[in-house]
Amino acid sequence: MTGMKVVHIGFLGCGNVGSGVWRLLESFGKDIQHRTDLSFHVKKVLVRDINKSRGIAFPEGVLTRKVEDVLEDPEISIVVEFLGGEEPAFTWLHRALESGKTVITANKVAFALHWHTLQKTAKEHASGLYYEAAVCGAIPIIHALEDSLQANRIDKIFGIVNGTTNYILTRMSKNNESYDDVLCEAQRLGLAEPDPAADVEGLDAAYKLSILASLAFHGRVPFENIYVEGITGIQAEDVRCGLELGYTLKLLAIAKRDGMSVETRVHPTFIRCDHPLANVSGSFNAVYLKGHACQEMMFLGRGAGDMPTASAIVSDLVRAASAQKHLYPTFDNEPIPAVALKKNMDWSCPYYIRLLAKDTPGVLSQIAKAFADQGVSIAAMQQKGGQRDGRVPLVFITHSAHEKAMQQAIHGIPREIATMESMIRVEEE
Amino acid sequence: MTGMKVVHIGFLGCGNVGSGVWRLLESFGKDIQHRTDLSFHVKKVLVRDINKSRGIAFPEGVLTRKVEDVLEDPEISIVVEFLGGEEPAFTWLHRALESGKTVITANKVAFALHWHTLQKTAKEHASGLYYEAAVCGAIPIIHALEDSLQANRIDKIFGIVNGTTNYILTRMSKNNESYDDVLCEAQRLGLAEPDPAADVEGLDAAYKLSILASLAFHGRVPFENIYVEGITGIQAEDVRCGLELGYTLKLLAIAKRDGMSVETRVHPTFIRCDHPLANVSGSFNAVYLKGHACQEMMFLGRGAGDMPTASAIVSDLVRAASAQKHLYPTFDNEPIPAVALKKNMDWSCPYYIRLLAKDTPGVLSQIAKAFADQGVSIAAMQQKGGQRDGRVPLVFITHSAHEKAMQQAIHGIPREIATMESMIRVEEE
Numbered sequence: 001m002t003g004m005k006v007v008h009i010g011f012l013g014c015g016n017v018g019s020g021v022w023r024l025l026e027s028f029g030k031d032i033q034h035r036t037d038l039s040f041h042v043k044k045v046l047v048r049d050i051n052k053s054r055g056i057a058f059p060e061g062v063l064t065r066k067v068e069d070v071l072e073d074p075e076i077s078i079v080v081e082f083l084g085g086e087e088p089a090f091t092w093l094h095r096a097l098e099s100g101k102t103v104i105t106a107n108k109v110a111f112a113l114h115w116h117t118l119q120k121t122a123k124e125h126a127s128g129l130y131y132e133a134a135v136c137g138a139i140p141i142i143h144a145l146e147d148s149l150q151a152n153r154i155d156k157i158f159g160i161v162n163g164t165t166n167y168i169l170t171r172m173s174k175n176n177e178s179y180d181d182v183l184c185e186a187q188r189l190g191l192a193e194p195d196p197a198a199d200v201e202g203l204d205a206a207y208k209l210s211i212l213a214s215l216a217f218h219g220r221v222p223f224e225n226i227y228v229e230g231i232t233g234i235q236a237e238d239v240r241c242g243l244e245l246g247y248t249l250k251l252l253a254i255a256k257r258d259g260m261s262v263e264t265r266v267h268p269t270f271i272r273c274d275h276p277l278a279n280v281s282g283s284f285n286a287v288y289l290k291g292h293a294c295q296e297m298m299f300l301g302r303g304a305g306d307m308p309t310a311s312a313i314v315s316d317l318v319r320a321a322s323a324q325k326h327l328y329p330t331f332d333n334e335p336i337p338a339v340a341l342k343k344n345m346d347w348s349c350p351y352y353i354r355l356l357a358k359d360t361p362g363v364l365s366q367i368a369k370a371f372a373d374q375g376v377s378i379a380a381m382q383q384k385g386g387q388r389d390g391r392v393p394l395v396f397i398t399h400s401a402h403e404k405a406m407q408q409a410i411h412g413i414p415r416e417i418a419t420m421e422s423m424i425r426v427e428e429e
Numbered sequence: 430m431t432g433m434k435v436v437h438i439g440f441l442g443c444g445n446v447g448s449g450v451w452r453l454l455e456s457f458g459k460d461i462q463h464r465t466d467l468s469f470h471v472k473k474v475l476v477r478d479i480n481k482s483r484g485i486a487f488p489e490g491v492l493t494r495k496v497e498d499v500l501e502d503p504e505i506s507i508v509v510e511f512l513g514g515e516e517p518a519f520t521w522l523h524r525a526l527e528s529g530k531t532v533i534t535a536n537k538v539a540f541a542l543h544w545h546t547l548q549k550t551a552k553e554h555a556s557g558l559y560y561e562a563a564v565c566g567a568i569p570i571i572h573a574l575e576d577s578l579q580a581n582r583i584d585k586i587f588g589i590v591n592g593t594t595n596y597i598l599t600r601m602s603k604n605n606e607s608y609d610d611v612l613c614e615a616q617r618l619g620l621a622e623p624d625p626a627a628d629v630e631g632l633d634a635a636y637k638l639s640i641l642a643s644l645a646f647h648g649r650v651p652f653e654n655i656y657v658e659g660i661t662g663i664q665a666e667d668v669r670c671g672l673e674l675g676y677t678l679k680l681l682a683i684a685k686r687d688g689m690s691v692e693t694r695v696h697p698t699f700i701r702c703d704h705p706l707a708n709v710s711g712s713f714n715a716v717y718l719k720g721h722a723c724q725e726m727m728f729l730g731r732g733a734g735d736m737p738t739a740s741a742i743v744s745d746l747v748r749a750a751s752a753q754k755h756l757y758p759t760f761d762n763e764p765i766p767a768v769a770l771k772k773n774m775d776w777s778c779p780y781y782i783r784l785l786a787k788d789t790p791g792v793l794s795q796i797a798k799a800f801a802d803q804g805v806s807i808a809a810m811q812q813k814g815g816q817r818d819g820r821v822p823l824v825f826i827t828h829s830a831h832e833k834a835m836q837q838a839i840h841g842i843p844r845e846i847a848t849m850e851s852m853i854r855v856e857e858e
Contacts, residue, residue, distance in 0.1 A: 024580040024722060031647075032579065035759050132577075138723035140577035148561075148569035150461065151453040151743035276729055279708045284725075293453060293740035294567035294730060300705055301726035311722035314580035324753040330464050
């Protein structure tokens with residue numbers, strides 16, 4: 001047993017998450033010290049406005065408006081970043097790593113975009129780089145992939161990693177409400193941003209999938225390589241039809257490995273109602289995965305929020321300060337990844353298709369032929385609801401088909417016979 | 430960066446889990462070495478029969494029948510135990526710790542019964558004590574409680590921690606089969622032991638709950654303090670009635686803290702069908718918990734099986750070998766726990782009650798009076814099915830009531846009026 005060690009920390013920013021970390025260190029500092037012999041001391045906190053009330057009695061001299069007070073203080077060994085966004089976060093984190101400081105961040109954007117550079121710099125200077133809070137808030141999925149499941153070949157990850165869209169889809173499922181109505185309500189409740197694009201168009205989920213897939217497959221999966229489709233086009237009618245067929249609609253972040261070949265995509269997806277992910281409702285996040293040794297697992301929790309995020313940051317603080325040396329994920333043969341990234345649309349899955357078809361004999365046979373011509377095989381068909389303007393809604397579930405074959409099949413149906421209303425991908429497992 | 434470090438390991442026993450660990454180290458040893466600079470070398474493996482085929486080409490001299498070859502080899506720094514059961518496992522683990530060796534075990538019985546002694550010895554000799562695999566196989570719930578969630582006050586744990594009973598209850602739910610039929614089938618499939626008592630009577634779940642609750646509440650919760658009731662008395666009729674009312678039946682391991690007061694119990698429990706635990710089916714395990722910062726979380730996975738358990742053991746191996754120093758859970762004020770353990774039956778919850786009542790006017794009023802006399806308030810009542818021999822089945826759901834009040838209320842109903850067929854506790858959250 002060595003004696004107590006004081007660890008000096010600097011905060012970059014101090015919003016609600018930062019205040020949460022401060023409070024957790026106040027409440028649990030003694031317990032942590034008792035167990036680890038580490039005493040955490042927040043020495044400097046960079047803020048824009050020193051006089052703003054934060055509900056915390058910061059000791060004299062802790063708050064500063066100069067970033068150098070954090071980055072150039074040799075006593076500060078760990079820098080925790082709460083700024084969010086690409087810049088100036090990336091530049092400051094990079095400077096901290098260059099001077100041998102360990103960095104802890106909850107910033108998925110700066111991290112996903114600049115991971116390669118940050119890790120390279122961290123390795124060169126033996127600095128630590130910790131980012132548990134950047135993906136899924138309190139859920140320890142980063143640590144699970146890097147530590148608990150390290151003796152696994154991970155074959156598959158399905159994530160519900162964006163709380164806003166999961167809240168919207170859950171409401172649409174439970175109350176048969178329209179997308180627009182639920183989005184308005186979510187904005188009113190503060191569950192969606194005034195400009196919701198990053199969430200509802202799937203970008204936030206893609207940043208997180210980029211991080212999860214890279215760790216799981218030991219090969220960099222850049223954000224730009226991920227196919228992304230949001231939930232803005234989802235119609236209440238499809239959510240309801242899916243439920244009647246036994247499927248729940250989720251914005252799923254999907255990463256699969258087949259041998260050396262990796263596919264990654266974010267899009268609205270039907271999953272079976274008895275799948276563990278189907279009951280993940282409201283603003284919860286969850287990550288479901290399959291490894292060759294651990295088999296199927298799921299981690300569920302609060303993917304955002306001040307205290308859940310602060311909880312993850314404190315665990316990173318203790319890990320960073322008690323590490324014998326900092327470990328980094330291995331990306332073999334960088335910059336050439338150990339895995340090959342599939343091109344967009346190069347995947348197969350079952351499909352849910354809703355068509356509006358002419359209500360005359362022979363139409364179904366023509367549609368079935370257009371499917372068969374592309375090798376797409378139909379698993380189920382149902383007429384949903386009655387005739388409108390001479391057309392009836394037909395819902396198809398196909399067997400697994402290649403995305404391009406499916407799109408060509410739809411293309412091959414003459415418009416005077418039927419028009420496509422919706423096409424939603426399905427994951428059957 | 431320091432150079433490579435060879436870590437010599439000894440195995441006590443080598444059944445399927447041990448062989449799994451050997452194989453994972455063969456497959457992932459290089460990756461682990463690349464990332465951590467640690468090279469694991471299994472130097473000695475204690476077995477009963479050296480000539481038994483294990484499908485592994487052990488190098489000459491690795492297999493031994495003498496426990497001293499493992500315990501007294503000064504080069505071996507980590508001992509991994511695969512024996513199971515209380516003895517000789519406890520004695521050998523204790524000897525290993527005394528000689529400064531780190532111990533990794535998947536043995537929940539020896540560990541739950543002798544944790545106090547093992548940890549005391551480990552601390553005295555600065556030996557490591559790791560037991561991720563002892564609870565819920567591949568699910569990293571021990572590490573989550575000790576590490577990822579360390580800055581949380583945990584208020585509640587609900588666990589489905591026994592795969593055999595969850596398999597049986599899932600089959601009873603889905604197919605309306607009887608307990609006896611499903612148990613026979615589970616035994617035939619190897620999912621239940623020939624003597625299933627430890628599983629179906631809830632003891633296995635109680636061992637695991639003892640470990641989880643102690644870690645979560647930072648106070649020792651001995652196995653003997655846990656109220657235990659198994660699933661042997663469960664009738665298909667109650668599983669069906671519950672489903673009709675929106676509840677799924679699970680053998681739940683429950684630990685709650687209210688201030689300093691802790692209650693722990695294992696018994697069949699109705700939970701709402703939309704609770705994340707309700708979809709945990711078949712032989713899966715899951716732990717649901719609530720912390721003041723992380724809020725609600727759930728960890729789901731394979732709670733048993735050779736490779737899931739081996740996956741957890743390899744993660745413990747890397748943690749143990751890369752730790753700057755070994756950490757131990759804090760139990761404040763040992764041997765007096767920091768939390769007060771409630772006496773058996775000192776809890777409140779809603780109840781599901783099925784009675785067979787005389788089919789005459791005035792009977793319901795008499796039953797309601799017996800409930801009211803003990804302060805038990807009825808939330809819902811339904812007659813389920815028709816008259817048999819002049820009696821009808823009545824199902825009640827009560828509001829939250831104290832266990833003793835509930836039992837006295839049942840007692841207060843005259844036998845000529847109604848007899849109790851089933852009483853099942855409910856968790857409403």
